[in-house]
Amino acid sequence: MSHARYLKKRVIATVVSLLFIIGALMLHTKVSLAADSDEELIKRAAKIFGQLPASMPSPDNPITPDKVKLGRVLFWEPRISIDRTVSCAKCHPVGLYTVDGLRKALGNHYKEIPRNSPTLFNAASQISEHWIGNRTSVEDQAKQALVGPPAYGMPNYESVEKILRGMSGYVALFKEAFPGEKEPITAENFAKAVGAFERTLVTPASFDDFLRGNARALTDQQKRGLTTFMDTGCMSCHFSPYLGGQMYQKFGVFEPYETLTKSQAVDEGRIAVTKNPTDRFVFKVPVLRNVAETPPYFHDGSVDKLADAVMIMAKVQLARDLTREQIGDIAAFLTSLTGKIPDAVLAVPVLPSEN
């Protein structure tokens, strides 16, 4: 081998080695950048989701301790339903994150309620209530449930008021909650008390710690899931501190939802409320907080597993075929939205006596 040839070989070897080292350094830098980008991820997520408020107030129904106290009692009260079996707690069992775990809820006389029971946690934050937005507020929902044929099923509001007025315990509680009113026991005030209680039901989770700057509040997989959640476009509907509840959207933008959900019947959604053809298959975007604890999924409870729900949503809403890994990451991220159930919800009040 000539000296020139030897030198050339050495130069090439050195260059290759240098390139390898540079490559390795770049790879390392990339990893470091990923770690460093926690801050950026937090900044980006905070911009989209914002901070979770401590309660969900309404100018129409100020939250007062006495209203909340009464609302908590009424939440558990079945004796004001037509067959004495329906209370808020029936379709919203507190030990199960206020969902009943059924595809569709069951009201009086085992009547099927049209859609799946959503969790009450953080629900008062939404633009409207019910999957198709046919209730304007939690108060409106509570009041109308009393006379809803498949819900409490009472013939009219007077019959509810009469039962409540017959128990001295309620006379005292309503008087305290609505001081100065001549007749505090009304269906309207029932709704205000239950609504005030619901407006306190916020469930902070580890995701909120993360948004406040604690990078270690999420696992690496959850951080990847959060990134994928934002990159894929999930957050174009599931934004706000509640990750949803702020808009309506067609379910099945790119293909009919029922192909994947295997729904037994096709629900046309909000068109039933507005009669507007553009609202066919439109539903309110649900709040994703506590979603890992509130199966089954969708308006008809047609899907049991969180991972399946994630896969379906990406496909029918965003025309995206997520990989198994991406689905797992997003599902892991969603578990960071599982919050602490408020103690006041888990403590059952003793109900007023009938004797």
Next chain:
Amino acid sequence: MSHARYLKKRVIATVVSLLFIIGALMLHTKVSLAADSDEELIKRAAKIFGQLPASMPSPDNPITPDKVKLGRVLFWEPRISIDRTVSCAKCHPVGLYTVDGLRKALGNHYKEIPRNSPTLFNAASQISEHWIGNRTSVEDQAKQALVGPPAYGMPNYESVEKILRGMSGYVALFKEAFPGEKEPITAENFAKAVGAFERTLVTPASFDDFLRGNARALTDQQKRGLTTFMDTGCMSCHFSPYLGGQMYQKFGVFEPYETLTKSQAVDEGRIAVTKNPTDRFVFKVPVLRNVAETPPYFHDGSVDKLADAVMIMAKVQLARDLTREQIGDIAAFLTSLTGKIPDAVLAVPVLPSEN
């Protein structure tokens, strides 16, 4: 007026005055005697009713904190029933003294359960469970409810075990409650855990303060009611610290019960269990603790008001027509049996996750 005549008048006046004073003194003495007899009333009642124990242990199922903890969770668990709607808490709502307030309880698919739901409080003290004594213990009741067609309605115990084994939260809880067992998740252990929880459900009341010597724990009306309760013979069946649950008795000794209860159907009671003709119309004597808070009354929930139940019992069991006042007094006494609901019952546990 002659002196003799005057003297005679004075003597008569003096005698009359003396008689009046003696009368007044006797009246006063009588009142004092009534007050003094509190002690005797306490002594007499304590002999009949005894002291309320702190729990209701069983050699077959020792109460341990870990079993009670698991039992409390299982108490609220509906996902092990055939339609995912039935839990112990369904027929035994804790805010209503663990009764559902229905004439007859409703199980899976709204199926009617044969008889009225009794309170679980102090129930483990009884010679048997269910109105006709067809369950040997609270454990036996809990276990059989799982496969009872109108109750949880599961096809067999294995199907319940399979659901529980599918939730990691239950795997951990059963392991803790039954340490050292190779397969802790069994229907038998479900029953033991729920039973252990139930064995803690004792509800001390103001009557217990009275029995311990505090004469002021009962009002005068309640004391009169207690006396009438004992004098009339109610305590010949409703004895023990639980005021019942210790024996069987024919319902309608002196006349058919249905004449007064206006029961829609005539339930022949325990004969269904024993096939013994002497058990026709025989039922277990119910525990009277918390009776004022657990309407409607009797095995078929046919009577709504406590006073009516008292009147009927005296008539058909003891051939006694109580006065309105006596009925009111006994009803007042019975309210002294309304106890404090244990905090552990009112606190709902968060149930294990399905995801």
